[in-house]
Amino acid sequence: MSDCVVAMQSRTAAERARRTAALARIDAEIVSIDPSFTKRGCSVGVKVRCDKIDTLTELLDKKKISYGDIIGRY
Amino acid sequence: MKIVYLDNAATTYPKPPEIVKAVSDSFKYVGNPGRGSHRLSEKASEIVYNCRESVAGLFSANAENVAFTMNATQALNYAIKGLTEHGDHVLIDSFAHNGSYRPLMSLVNSGFCSADIYDSRDISDLENKLRPNTKVIITTHQSNISSDTADIEKIGQICAENGIKFIVDASQSAGHIPIDMRKMNITSLCMPGHKGLFGPMGVGILVSAEGTKYKTVIEGGTGVNSLDTEMPDELPERLEAGTLPLAAIAGLNAGISYITKKGVANIESKVNMLSDRLFMHLSKIEQATIYGSHSGSVVSFNVDGILPSVIGEEISKLGICLRTGYHCAPLAHKTLGSYENGSVRVSLSPMNTVRDMDTFASALSKIITNCKNAQPAR
Numbered sequence: 001m002s003d004c005v006v007a008m009q010s011r012t013a014a015e016r017a018r019r020t021a022a023l024a025r026i027d028a029e030i031v032s033i034d035p036s037f038t039k040r041g042c043s044v045g046v047k048v049r050c051d052k053i054d055t056l057t058e059l060l061d062k063k064k065i066s067y068g069d070i071i072g073r074y
Numbered sequence: 075m076k077i078v079y080l081d082n083a084a085t086t087y088p089k090p091p092e093i094v095k096a097v098s099d100s101f102k103y104v105g106n107p108g109r110g111s112h113r114l115s116e117k118a119s120e121i122v123y124n125c126r127e128s129v130a131g132l133f134s135a136n137a138e139n140v141a142f143t144m145n146a147t148q149a150l151n152y153a154i155k156g157l158t159e160h161g162d163h164v165l166i167d168s169f170a171h172n173g174s175y176r177p178l179m180s181l182v183n184s185g186f187c188s189a190d191i192y193d194s195r196d197i198s199d200l201e202n203k204l205r206p207n208t209k210v211i212i213t214t215h216q217s218n219i220s221s222d223t224a225d226i227e228k229i230g231q232i233c234a235e236n237g238i239k240f241i242v243d244a245s246q247s248a249g250h251i252p253i254d255m256r257k258m259n260i261t262s263l264c265m266p267g268h269k270g271l272f273g274p275m276g277v278g279i280l281v282s283a284e285g286t287k288y289k290t291v292i293e294g295g296t297g298v299n300s301l302d303t304e305m306p307d308e309l310p311e312r313l314e315a316g317t318l319p320l321a322a323i324a325g326l327n328a329g330i331s332y333i334t335k336k337g338v339a340n341i342e343s344k345v346n347m348l349s350d351r352l353f354m355h356l357s358k359i360e361q362a363t364i365y366g367s368h369s370g371s372v373v374s375f376n377v378d379g380i381l382p383s384v385i386g387e388e389i390s391k392l393g394i395c396l397r398t399g400y401h402c403a404p405l406a407h408k409t410l411g412s413y414e415n416g417s418v419r420v421s422l423s424p425m426n427t428v429r430d431m432d433t434f435a436s437a438l439s440k441i442i443t444n445c446k447n448a449q450p451a452r
Contacts, residue, residue, distance in 0.1 A: 011108035041300030
């Protein structure tokens with residue numbers, strides 16, 4: 001199963017997202033995103049298995065944690 | 075000689091051993107928090123986020139609204155300069171420390187805003203000074219001279235009713251008096267980490283209400299969106315340009331765990347009990363004038379005919395540490411009537427004991443007697 005990454009607005013938001021995922025028993029890891037993806041320089045994201053990405057984004061929406069692009073098949 | 079430390083309003087001492095251990099342990103994770111995704115940086119980031127959560131829990135806030143600064147003064151600068159707009163009228167209380175008074179006066183002196191001083195012991199004085207363009211109220215929760223404590227719940231209510239941003243300087247009260255940001259309608263809560271929260275020096279805290287928008291005071295690297303020329307909009311990164319003081323933050327987190335276990339309300343009771351005993355001793359000294367409130371972590375006084383600096387110097391020789399002078403709060407001394415020479419300040423922490431109060435009283439009596447004997451007979 002390949003991994004997907006949700007781009008986060010900040011390192012703090014990424015940590016919050018990772019902890020939110022952990023509470024839902026989703027394995028998640030904070031990763032650096034290559035600047036070529038975001039065009040805004042250094043960025044961070046939360047990496048999960050692609051089949052968990054919808055659950056994670058639903059949780060983020062519910063908790064009002066803003067996020068950016070979803071980078072698939074990472 | 076055994077030291078009796080009564081200068082806790084400057085910084086608390088001693089720090090409980092778990093705080094020292096947390097600081098020391100943090101050097102095992104020397105990565106820069108938020109500046110990479112390697113193991114050591116990740117561990118450092120986790121320590122920082124844990125501390126944000128601890129702070130948020132203590133003051134009813136959200137972790138992402140907890141920003142770390144260098145000290146309380148920096149937090150106050152960020153809040154005052156970040157929230158005040160051109161042409162605003164600002165109210166500041168008459169117990170303000172220079173940490174809030176000087177940043178405000180720098181805005182006033184440059185013609186950016188106007189300001190008035192109100193007496194936070196008298197809510198009607200505050201209400202009478204409100205103007206249609208009053209947009210910010212700054213309140214010292216507890217004075218660093220006298221323990222006079224503002225009713226921040228009431229002031230917060232006035233702010234909420236009038237659409238005013240409410241900045242609270244909790245430098246002396248954080249960790250000593252329970253504070254609920256939501257209930258008290260506080261926009262920005264500013265404090266040092268090294269006083270009542272028992273952290274090390276080098277970290278301050280600015281906790282913000284949800285949705286608070288600040289203009290930035292300093293700009294720099296945040297570890298994300300590095301191609302943008304402006305600071306990110308999101309808190310806390312918007313207020314955290316540059317590397318964070320990881321060791322101090324680790325110690326602060328341990329300090330908050332310590333006071334959470336003790337219970338802030340229990341700490342408040344213990345400190346009040348100690349200050350009652352101190353007041354009992356001081357009230358027996360005929361020549362002593364005690365200023366302001368008599369219950370709380372800070373007690374200030376003067377003794378007729380003896381300069382505060384003389385008492386400070388003499389009592390230090392007896393192993394007692396306290397502070398004399400103006401304590402960076404000239405407005406408070408004006409308010410309390412001690413502006414001429416400042417005062418002698420005794421400031422307590424829950425680590426103090428009844429015996430400390432008695433040792434202090436006995437040393438003070440000795441100094442008064444010695445000074446009297448040293449004066450030429452009339």
